[in-house]
Amino acid sequence: MKYRGTIGILTGGGDVPGLNPAIRAVTFRALREGYRVVGIRRGWGGLVDYIPEKDADNSDHVQILTEDLVNRAGRTGGTFLHTSRTLPARLPAAALPDHLKQTYRQQINDVTPHVLRALENIGIDYLIPIGGDDTLSYAERLHREGVPVVAIPKTMDNDVPGTDYCIGFSTCVTRTIELTHTLRTTAGSHERLLVIEVFGRYAGFTAMLPTMAGAADRCVIPECPFDMEHLTALLVADRNRHPSAYAVVLVSEGATTIDEQGMSFESQEKDQYGHRKLGGIGDKVALQLKELSPQFNNGHRINVVNQRLGYLVRCGNPDAIDSIVPMAYGNLALDLILENRTGHLVALRNGCYANVPIEVVTSRKKVVIIDRYYNQERLRPKYETFHAQPTFIMTSEDATLKPTAG
Structure with missing residues (x-):
């Protein structure tokens, strides 16, 4: 042939x-x-x-x-x-x-x-x-x-x-929303804070979209280092307002606190592209939330449910x-x-x-355009209008890059 x-x-x-x-x-x-x-x-x-x-x-x-x-x-x-x-x-x-x-x-x-x-x-x-x-x-x-x-x-x-x-992005967002809602039952039953680590080395889209869709109260993303005390204060307030006494934060794997020098890694080994395997920021956030929570909860410690979604959202x-x-x-x-x-x-x-x-x-x-789509004070997505936005809202880029004419 x-x-x-x-x-x-x-x-x-x-x-x-x-x-x-x-x-x-x-x-x-x-x-x-x-x-x-x-x-x-x-x-x-x-x-x-x-x-x-x-x-x-x-x-x-x-x-x-x-x-x-x-x-x-x-x-x-x-x-x-x-x-x-x-x-x-x-x-x-x-x-x-x-x-x-x-x-x-x-x-x-x-x-x-x-x-x-x-x-x-x-x-x-x-x-x-x-x-x-x-x-x-x-x-x-x-x-x-x-x-x-x-x-x-x-x-x-x-x-x-x-x-x-x-x-792959839509399935990731869909699974993140589903699994976060599933984990709510445990967080609510024990009146805890729920920390979920999601994908996102340099870009926080996989944390932002589920949060915008109502899966979480707050999210922290790689583009914007965050203050742990400020995050704790917000989550404790969210928890204390909730009828079931719990609150949820999505943490991008590449997120960092303002006190850290870099991302959290599982090991020192790098792949051929120079990347070390990310993982562990969710553990750090969960531990510090537990330690800091008494400052914002009348001296009472709040326990934490901590889960890394990892391959569950890509399989x-x-x-x-x-x-x-x-x-x-x-x-x-x-x-x-x-x-x-x-x-x-x-x-x-x-x-x-x-x-x-x-x-x-x-x-x-x-990456996420911070000034346009992320409220650094509230640690949440923000938007001024949905008119003419793409399906996934904050995933568009500067319009100066023009598609190639056919």
């Missing part, structure tokens, strides 16, 4: 609900347009491990995608292509596969020449990476190297620049939005390929599907 070309697709970084629907959408449309579709397994790691030699067995690194295969997986969570946090531009010596150890001998290696050779050997004409700003930053590097790239944004934090929406099946948007993003990517317009990120902007130059991914951080 003669194909118009070969499209490669991969997923990188953390898993989110909506990845399999995106893979399904790309594959269905591409096959019907006459392309061959190849899935690259374990993100950029699949290209690092690929052996571009005749008769080499690369079945563990790439696979041909068919309608039957992607249709079975398309309704499920996670990514059946698997994922990794591999960064070929900064690959540690310990992570080098055997076939590269003679070529690359530094402690940290840029194996991009091998990745380019692997893509050529597979016969990739267009590459569709699905990932967050880390995964897509390397996609932008490949674009500069001449690889025809069309990128799709995904991340629980919704922090990829250039788009109002990233795959399982996608919600409605994370089933629909990936379908649209996959088709947007094929629209661009059919027009031979590469070097773009598909996007949602101001309620409309669009695309922007992929360079935006590395141009800046996407």
Whole structure:
């Protein structure tokens, strides 16, 4: 059978609900347009491990995608292509596969020449990476190297620049609201304060949206260091006003107090993108709330329920939005390929599907606009009007970045 070309697709970084629907959408449309579709397994790691030699067995690194295969997986969570946090531009010596150890001998290696050779050997004409700003930053590097790239944004934090929406965000918000409401029964039964740590390394969207939706009384976010005594005073007042004598705060994993020098981490180990695994700020907040509470509660200590949601909000099946948007993003990517317009990120902007130059991914951080959306005194979301706001309110960016004309 003669194909118009070969499209490669991969997923990188953390898993989110909506990845399999995106893979399904790309594959269905591409096959019907006459392309061959190849899935690259374990993100950029699949290209690092690929052996571009005749008769080499690369079945563990790439696979041909068919309608039957992607249709079975398309309704499920996670990514059946698997994922990794591999960064070929900064690959540690310990992570080098055997076939590269003679070529690359530094402690940290840029194996991009091998990745380019692997893509050529597979016969990739267009590459569709699905990932967050880390995964897509390397996609932008490949674009500069001449690889025809069309990128799709995904991340629980919704922090990829250039788009109002990233795959996985809606399910994360939905689960956060559901689990927070579930945990209320324990907090209310024991008349406690409820501290819930949620995703959000640099951006506080996953704490802000559930709070705005009524899941919590207060939220603290990475963009705005907070004062522990002030938070305690607000939560104790919230608790004492509540008929069931409890109050709830959502804490972004990247949040810091005004007295801290940096974020809270589980360990010193860094991934290839230079990130240490976040975790622990919720524990610190819970402990200090208990210790400080007597100052604001007539000398009586208030106990605390403390829960880190973690992978509970990223596992399982996608919600409605994370089933629909990936379908649209996959088709947007094929629209661009059919027009031979590469070097773009598909996007949602101001309620409309669009695309922007992929360079935006590395141009800046996407964070909550504090002056517009966060009340630093009340430690809550704020808004002046909902008119002309996007679906998720504070997730839009400055309108100076214009979508690319079709």
